[in-house]
Structures are given as structure tokens and as C-alpha cells.
Amino acid sequence: MAVLGVDIGTSSSKGVLVDEDGTVLATAVRPHTVSRPLPGHVEMDAPIWWDEFVSLARELTGSSVTVGDRPTGDRAAADAVSAVEVSAVGVSGMGPCVALADEKGTPLRPAILYGIDTRATAQIARLEAELGRDAVLRRCGSLLSTQAVGPKITWLAEHEPEVVARARRLFMPSSYLAHRLTGAYVLDHHSASQSVPLYDSVTQDWYAPWARHIAPHIQLPPLRWPGEIAGHVTAEAASATGLPVGVPVVTGTIDAWSEALSVGAQHTGDLMLMYGSTMFLINTVDERILVPELWSTVGALPGTRSLAGGMATSGMITDWLRQLFGAPGHATLLAEAEASGPGARGLLMLPYFAGERTPVADPDARGVIAGLTVEHSRGDLYRAALEATALGVRHNVEAMRAAGADIRRVVAVGGGTRGGLWTRIVSDVTGLEQEVRTVTLGASYGAAFLAASAVGSPDIDAWNPVHERIAPDTRPRPRYDELYDLYLRLYPATRDIGHALARHRRTTGPGTAEPSPGR
Incomplete structure (x- = not known):
């Protein structure tokens, strides 16, 4: 038995197949680039996330694999990986993002990415004046910023009103993958808590007054915790990915928090x-x-x-x-x-x-x-x-x-830990x-750990022990x-x-x- 973890990042999508004891059986990467159509605008088409997930899932559970951290031509190793039964799927991704879709989950425009997209500075100022700076901080835990979801939806309402009028769903990379795999429309609490000012971090639920003010037509998703099961792989998703029908898929979360779990x-x-x-x-x-x-x-x-x-x-x-x-x-x-x-x-x-x-x-x-x-x-x-x-x-x-x-x-954690300097x-x-752990793959490994936690009780310290400690000179x-x-x-x-x-x-x-x- 093994679990599959996939993370959608800014510069690439990464997948990992992990044995029940935490051993990395195979990894794969799909590099990609973001779109920068205007100064301060950073976007990506959500269907790319799904296409890359499908490609990664098929590679990691098929005959063309990367075993451990190295490409391999070892047919026996490849056959061993392809013979592994996937028991759960974990997903994570960059965020918070704004991917608006219609009631069927079809994206209406490219997703606006997290804080590296700085288009909504005027909307940040306007919403701060309307809602109150201190009120936002007390209720949401964070101020409005380029990281926040609300101002970006407001920007779309002002600049692309026809899109917002048709929008009924709000996705991020992890929730979009969960939706394509299971049909479920859910979002994890952590991602929601970064959707300032739509989420109340005290009550840990959507804050209806501000949500209606900013996104009146969008039906905000039911909330789950990252390790909870969002649903199970549908027949349609199984046909696309090669995964078995009925495999549980966890709700997932934003990549940095998945990285933290991985170590x-x-x-x-x-x-x-x-x-x-x-x-x-x-x-x-x-x-x-x-x-x-x-x-x-x-x-x-x-x-x-x-x-x-x-x-x-x-x-x-x-x-x-x-x-x-x-x-x-x-x-x-x-x-x-x-x-x-x-x-x-x-x-x-x-x-x-x-x-x-x-x-x-x-x-x-x-x-x-x-x-x-x-x-x-x-x-x-x-x-x-x-x-x-x-x-x-x-x-x-x-x-x-x-x-x-x-x-x-x-x-x-992360690729930058390699090389030491x-x-x-x-x-x-x-x-x-x-402290640097043995496995530094990051969010995809954390997503795999969440998947394993949904069907068992893994210990991350046993999965990923300390490799070295770097003391300051x-x-x-x-x-x-x-x-x-x-x-x-x-x-x-x-x-x-x-x-x-x-x-x-x-x-x-x-x-x-x-x-x-x-x-």
C-alpha cells in the first residue's frame, strides 16, 4: 500500500509516491510558468493544475517513473512501483488564490495567484476604509494585503463584472484538484483563514456579512480540516488518472502549511x-x-x-x-x-x-x-x-x-536546503x-502524510527523521x-x-x- 501526494507550486507541480512507512518510492516534477499579462498581475490557468496532476499520477503509478530522487531505467524497480496499490491521495498548492468557476466548477478565467499578484492595491484601501482596519484585524487575524482574497474578488467585480456575475464557485489549487477527483466542493479551514476578510478566525467559519458584501453571488465552499476526507475518486477521474475508483482524497491545504507538516x-x-x-x-x-x-x-x-x-x-x-x-x-x-x-x-x-x-x-x-x-x-x-x-x-x-x-x-525544508550554503x-x-530532515521534498510529501493520516496513524518523526542540524557560525x-x-x-x-x-x-x-x- 502507498499514498500519492501532489503539490501545485508557483514554478512546478510535484508528485511523490510514498510507502506506508514514509519511504519515498518515486517522485516526478512538471515545470510550468505563470502568466504576467500586466505589471503586478500574476495568473495561471486552473486546468493546467489538473492536467499536470493527471500526468504525475499516471507517471508515478505507471512504468515511467523516477525512483527516489533519481531517474531510473530499472524495469524491476518501475514494475515494483506500478504494482503498489494507492490507498489515499493528498493534495496541496500555492495560495491563497482566486480561481472563479461556474456552478459546474468550470473555470471562468485564469486564477489570480497569492501575494505575488499586486493588482488590487486600490481595492485594499477601499475595503479597509469600508470595513475598518482594526475590525478586519480582530475578526480575521490579518490585515487586508496583496495576500488577501477579498480585494482580488473586488478587483474582478470592477474590471471583469461579467465574470463575477457568472461565478458560483471559489477554488484554490488543492480544492480544485479535490473537486476534479471527487466532485466535492470543499475548502480547508487554513486556506479559508487566508481568504481575508471572508473568514472569521475566532468562530472559524465564513463571515456572512462581509462575504455577502464582497462576493454576493459566490457560494462559498463547506469547510473541512486539511486531513479530512473530501471525497472519493470518481469513475471519470479514475479513467483520467489511472487511480482506482473509490480511493479517498483528503481536503488538502496551502503548500507552506503542507511543507510544515512534512517535517x-x-x-x-x-x-x-x-x-x-x-x-x-x-x-x-x-x-x-x-x-x-x-x-x-x-x-x-x-x-x-x-x-x-x-x-x-x-x-x-x-x-x-x-x-x-x-x-x-x-x-x-x-x-x-x-x-x-x-x-x-x-x-x-x-x-x-x-x-x-x-x-x-x-x-x-x-x-x-x-x-x-x-x-x-x-x-x-x-x-x-x-x-x-x-x-x-x-x-x-x-x-x-x-x-x-x-x-x-x-x-x-524545500529545494533550497540542498547544497548547504x-x-x-x-x-x-x-x-x-x-534542523533539516531526511526528506526535504516539502509540500508534496506533506500532502502524502495527510493522505496517510486519513487512512492510518503515521508518525512524521518516524517517517522523516532529523538528518542534520546547522548551527550558526x-x-x-x-x-x-x-x-x-x-x-x-x-x-x-x-x-x-x-x-x-x-x-x-x-x-x-x-x-x-x-x-x-x-x-
């Missing part, structure tokens, strides 16, 4: 650092902590709460640099960055290349590379990008601690020891303390210039986009 970071005091296209931080707390600069949500498991932060870019910057440099391997660039040394030979970068989420909450923030000279190399720039992410992590961690969070253990820089900059700390002080000063010193350039970008980019107040 056992769900106890009070745990902090998960997700190294991916963006950087995400989740601290599990005993009770709601309300602070405007961060997000307070319900957790992935019943009875848990989270204080979270998210950076709009991290690995996205290193991928961008790699392409600019002619696409050398990341291993080559990591070696050159290692040689550059702490401080990147006098470079300091603000990683706000797609605006920034927490703790500055500024969609019009812009990336800055300070101290650049003709003597700097690509290794210096790559090092500066890694250090910029680490400085952003420290900024978020200090905001969490200032709000009253108790950080006792840090667990790192990035995680070492983060530990050196923050002074935090990080105190020697570069004085240099990093100095850089951190400069980092905190660099944003306010360049904010007005960044906002002016963002306005210029909106007026000179493709098509016409509405002005933003530059919040």
Missing part, C-alpha cells in the same frame, strides 16, 4: 522555514497573536494556530540571476558565492523584486543592489541574493518575537540553529549585524524612489493598468 513542524514553538521560489515562515503558537505586520491564521491541524510571514521572492531571484548569467548550474554559482565570502565583497541587496509581503507589506517595494562596482563578479551578486533572503528572514523573525512569538525550534548563511545571519556575526542595520535603513531610504519607479512601470508596461496609491 513535523506543528508543535508550539516550532518555526518552519520554506526555501523555495518564495520564502515562507510559519511559527506554531498557542493562541492568536494579532500584529499588523504578520499573518495570524488557523493552523493545518484542528486546535492549532499559526503566526506566519512570507517574502515575495527568494529562490526566484537566484533563478533570475542564473538566467541573466547564461544559465550556469546552481552548483557553479553556489561555489562562486562561497568564495565571495560574508558580505559579498561590499554588496547589499533588498530582495523586493516582486514587492514585499511581510513585514513591510509593500507591493510597490522594489529590489535594490547597493554598493555595486565594475569589480564585482556574478558570484558576489549570487552571494548578495542569498544574504538578502537571510536578512529578510531575520527581519521576519524579529517581528515575530516582538509580537510575542516563542521560537524554540527551527526546521528548514544558503541554509548556513541563514543560520549565520539569524543566529538560529536549523559566530565568526561572521559582527559583519552580518552591520549588514542587517544597513538593510533596515536601505528600504526607507529608497522607498519613495521605488514607488515612483513602480508607478512609471505601470504606465509604460504592456496594456493599461489602473493607478495604485503605492501602499
Whole structure:
């Protein structure tokens, strides 16, 4: 028996087949790109999510597989995987997203993605004035921001009223997959708690007055917890995917919370650092902590709460640099960055290349590379990008601690944990020891764990034991303390210039986009 976990991410969809003891039997990836039709707009067609799920499911349960982390031509291994019976399916995905569909679940337009889509700044300001800033924080746990669902629905109502008039369903990647697999229309509590201001995080239910105000025609989905069964694979879905009819499918959740589950970071005091296209931080707390600069949500498991932060870019910057440099391997660039040394030979970068989420909450923030000279190399720039992410992590961690969070253990996960340098820089900059588990696949593995939990009682510590601990090196700390002080000063010193350039970008980019107040 085995479970299948699939995650829909920003840059790829990933699947994993996992044995009942947590052993990874096979993995597969489907790279994809998002659409950026206008400055600040980031979208993706929801049917792509389903097509990639079907492709992943067929590969992972068929004869063309990747065993463990490596491609294989071993027919015996492939036959062994194809002979495994799938007992449950787990799903997760980026979010919160806005994928509007009709009453049959047919998408009406491309899905608007999470906080990296910054189109709704005017609607954020308008809704904040209508509903009250403090009222939103008290009821929802988070302020309206580019991460919020409500302003994006409002943007659609103003710019594409014909779409909103036909909309009856609200999907995110995990709920869309669950719907296509089972016919069920459900959403998990955690994803709902990020759908500000539609969800009441105190009563843990949709808040009807604000939902009617923002989305009067949309029938919001019944709520489940991520590990609860949403439904069972239908005959139609079985024909498409190759999965057996009747296999249970869990409700699923947003990828970062699935990542946290994949490494056992769900106890009070745990902090998960997700190294991916963006950087995400989740601290599990005993009770709601309300602070405007961060997000307070319900957790992935019943009875848990989270204080979270998210950076709009991290690995996205290193991928961008790699392409600019002619696409050398990341291993080559990591070696050159290692040689550059702490401080990147006098470079300091603000990683706000797609605006920034927490703790500055500024969609019009812009990336800055300070101290650049003709003597700097690509290794210096790559090092500066890694250090910029680490400085952003420290900024978020200090905001969490200032709000009253108790950080006792840090667990790192995601593709960025490979290679060692990035995680070492983060530990050196923050002074935090990080724990890295044996399996760092992330959200797809967490989705598989949720699936296994729906049909059994797996222990994540047995599934995924600790592989290494990364202790901070105190020697570069004085240099990093100095850089951190400069980092905190660099944003306010360049904010007005960044906002002016963002306005210029909106007026000179493709098509016409509405002005933003530059919040």
C-alpha cells in the first residue's frame, strides 16, 4: 500500500509516491510558468493544475517513473512501483488564490495567484476604509494585503463584472484538484483563514456579512480540516488518472502549511522555514497573536494556530540571476558565492523584486543592489541574493518575537536546503540553529502524510527523521549585524524612489493598468 501526494507550486507541480512507512518510492516534477499579462498581475490557468496532476499520477503509478530522487531505467524497480496499490491521495498548492468557476466548477478565467499578484492595491484601501482596519484585524487575524482574497474578488467585480456575475464557485489549487477527483466542493479551514476578510478566525467559519458584501453571488465552499476526507475518486477521474475508483482524497491545504507538516513542524514553538521560489515562515503558537505586520491564521491541524510571514521572492531571484548569467548550474554559482565570502565583497541587496509581503507589506517595494562596482563578479551578486533572503528572514523573525512569538525550534525544508550554503548563511545571519530532515521534498510529501493520516496513524518523526542540524557560525556575526542595520535603513531610504519607479512601470508596461496609491 502507498499514498500519492501532489503539490501545485508557483514554478512546478510535484508528485511523490510514498510507502506506508514514509519511504519515498518515486517522485516526478512538471515545470510550468505563470502568466504576467500586466505589471503586478500574476495568473495561471486552473486546468493546467489538473492536467499536470493527471500526468504525475499516471507517471508515478505507471512504468515511467523516477525512483527516489533519481531517474531510473530499472524495469524491476518501475514494475515494483506500478504494482503498489494507492490507498489515499493528498493534495496541496500555492495560495491563497482566486480561481472563479461556474456552478459546474468550470473555470471562468485564469486564477489570480497569492501575494505575488499586486493588482488590487486600490481595492485594499477601499475595503479597509469600508470595513475598518482594526475590525478586519480582530475578526480575521490579518490585515487586508496583496495576500488577501477579498480585494482580488473586488478587483474582478470592477474590471471583469461579467465574470463575477457568472461565478458560483471559489477554488484554490488543492480544492480544485479535490473537486476534479471527487466532485466535492470543499475548502480547508487554513486556506479559508487566508481568504481575508471572508473568514472569521475566532468562530472559524465564513463571515456572512462581509462575504455577502464582497462576493454576493459566490457560494462559498463547506469547510473541512486539511486531513479530512473530501471525497472519493470518481469513475471519470479514475479513467483520467489511472487511480482506482473509490480511493479517498483528503481536503488538502496551502503548500507552506503542507511543507510544515512534512517535517513535523506543528508543535508550539516550532518555526518552519520554506526555501523555495518564495520564502515562507510559519511559527506554531498557542493562541492568536494579532500584529499588523504578520499573518495570524488557523493552523493545518484542528486546535492549532499559526503566526506566519512570507517574502515575495527568494529562490526566484537566484533563478533570475542564473538566467541573466547564461544559465550556469546552481552548483557553479553556489561555489562562486562561497568564495565571495560574508558580505559579498561590499554588496547589499533588498530582495523586493516582486514587492514585499511581510513585514513591510509593500507591493510597490522594489529590489535594490547597493554598493555595486565594475569589480564585482556574478558570484558576489549570487552571494548578495542569498544574504538578502537571510536578512529578510531575520527581519521576519524579529517581528515575530516582538509580537510575542516563542521560537524554540527551527526546521528548514524545500529545494533550497540542498547544497548547504544558503541554509548556513541563514543560520549565520539569524543566529538560529536549523534542523533539516531526511526528506526535504516539502509540500508534496506533506500532502502524502495527510493522505496517510486519513487512512492510518503515521508518525512524521518516524517517517522523516532529523538528518542534520546547522548551527550558526559566530565568526561572521559582527559583519552580518552591520549588514542587517544597513538593510533596515536601505528600504526607507529608497522607498519613495521605488514607488515612483513602480508607478512609471505601470504606465509604460504592456496594456493599461489602473493607478495604485503605492501602499
